[in-house]
Amino acid sequence: MTTVEERKNEEGMMDIGEHCIICRQLDFLPFECHKCGKSFCNNHRIEFNNHECIFNEQNEKLKKLNNEKIDISKLPKSKDLFPDLNKIRKEAEKNFKIEQNKKIGQRLTNIKDSNEKNLTSIEVAMIRLKKLLGNSKFNNNNNSNNSNKLKKSLFSGFGTNLKSNTSTTSTTALKMIEMNKLKRSAKGDNRININDRIYVWIFYTTDDDLSFNTKTAQFFSKKWPIGKMLDSSAEISKIKNLNNKDVDNSLKLAMFRKIRNNENLKKNNNDDDDNDDEFIYIPTNGRVEREIKDGDEIYILRGQR
Numbered sequence: 001m002t003t004v005e006e007r008k009n010e011e012g013m014m015d016i017g018e019h020c021i022i023c024r025q026l027d028f029l030p031f032e033c034h035k036c037g038k039s040f041c042n043n044h045r046i047e048f049n050n051h052e053c054i055f056n057e058q059n060e061k062l063k064k065l066n067n068e069k070i071d072i073s074k075l076p077k078s079k080d081l082f083p084d085l086n087k088i089r090k091e092a093e094k095n096f097k098i099e100q101n102k103k104i105g106q107r108l109t110n111i112k113d114s115n116e117k118n119l120t121s122i123e124v125a126m127i128r129l130k131k132l133l134g135n136s137k138f139n140n141n142n143n144s145n146n147s148n149k150l151k152k153s154l155f156s157g158f159g160t161n162l163k164s165n166t167s168t169t170s171t172t173a174l175k176m177i178e179m180n181k182l183k184r185s186a187k188g189d190n191r192i193n194i195n196d197r198i199y200v201w202i203f204y205t206t207d208d209d210l211s212f213n214t215k216t217a218q219f220f221s222k223k224w225p226i227g228k229m230l231d232s233s234a235e236i237s238k239i240k241n242l243n244n245k246d247v248d249n250s251l252k253l254a255m256f257r258k259i260r261n262n263e264n265l266k267k268n269n270n271d272d273d274d275n276d277d278e279f280i281y282i283p284t285n286g287r288v289e290r291e292i293k294d295g296d297e298i299y300i301l302r303g304q305r
Contacts, residue, residue: 188219227284
C-alpha cells in the first residue's frame with residue numbers, strides 16, 4: 001500500500017523539469033529566461049539565446065521614447081490654460097462694487113431731456129406717469145369734482161353757515177367713507193393679520209395703454225419690504241413683472257405715491273406747471289410701514305416709453 005510520504009515523493013519527482021516552449025519536450029535541466037519565464041530544452045539552446053524577450057522589447061520602446069524630442073511649439077501657452085485669476089477676481093470685485101453703489105433707477109437710458117442729458121429709467125417713468133395721468137379718468141380735476149359732489153350730497157340740507165363751520169367735519173367724514181369703501185373692496189393675501197394690513201388704491205397700466213384707466217383697492221402687510229409689496233400687487237393686478245429677473249431697469253416696474261394733503265413738500269412757485277413734487281418715487285428696498293399709509297394712491301408702471 002502506498003503511503004502519503006511516498007505519494008509526495010512521486011509528485012515532487014514529477015515537478016522536476018520544464019516543457020520546451022518550442023517542441024514541448026520535458027527537459028530536466030531547461031534553459032529558462034528569468035524575465036519572461038519561457039523555457040527551452042537542450043536541443044533549442046540556440047533559440048533560447050536568440051529569442052525575443054517581451055521585456056527587452058518594452059525596454060527598447062521606452063528607450064526610444066525617452067530619446068525622442070517632443071515638439072512643444074504647438075502646445076498651448078500656459079496663460080491660455082491657466083488664466084490670471086487675480087486679474088479676473090479684481091475686475092469682478094470692481095464691477096460688483098459699481099453695481100452695488102448704484103441707486104435704484106440710476107442706470108441711464110437712451111432718452112434725453114431738453115439739455116441733451118440722459119435720463120434715468122425712474123425719471124422716464126415719472127414723465128410717463130404724468131403723461132398717462134393727463135389722459136386718464138383718474139386725473140386731479142375729476143377727483144376734485146367727485147369730492148365736491150360728495151360734499152354737496154352730505155350737507156345739502158344745511159345752511160351756508162353750517163357748511164362753512166363744518167368743513168373739518170366734512171373732510172373727516174369723506175375720509176371715513178373713502179376708507180370704508182377701500183377696505184370693503186380691497187384684495188390681498190388673506191393670511192395677513194388684520195392689525196398688520198395697510199389699505200391703498202393701486203393705479204396701474206399695461207405697456208400698450210395710453211392712460212391710467214384701472215384702479216383697484218388692495219391691502220398689504222406693513223411688515224413687508226416694498227419689493228414684496230410690488231410683487232404682490234403685480235400678481236393681484238396681473239401685471240407682467242420682470243423685477244426679479246436680470247433685465248434692463250427700463251423693463252422693471254416702478255412705483256410712485258401721490259403726495260398726501262398734509263405733506264409739506266418744497267414747491268417752486270415760479271414754475272406752476274412743474275408738478276414733480278406731486279409724486280414720490282418709492283424705492284423697492286424701503287419698508288411698507290415707513291413709506292405707505294392707509295388710503296395712499298399708488299401708481300405702478302415701467303420706466304420705458
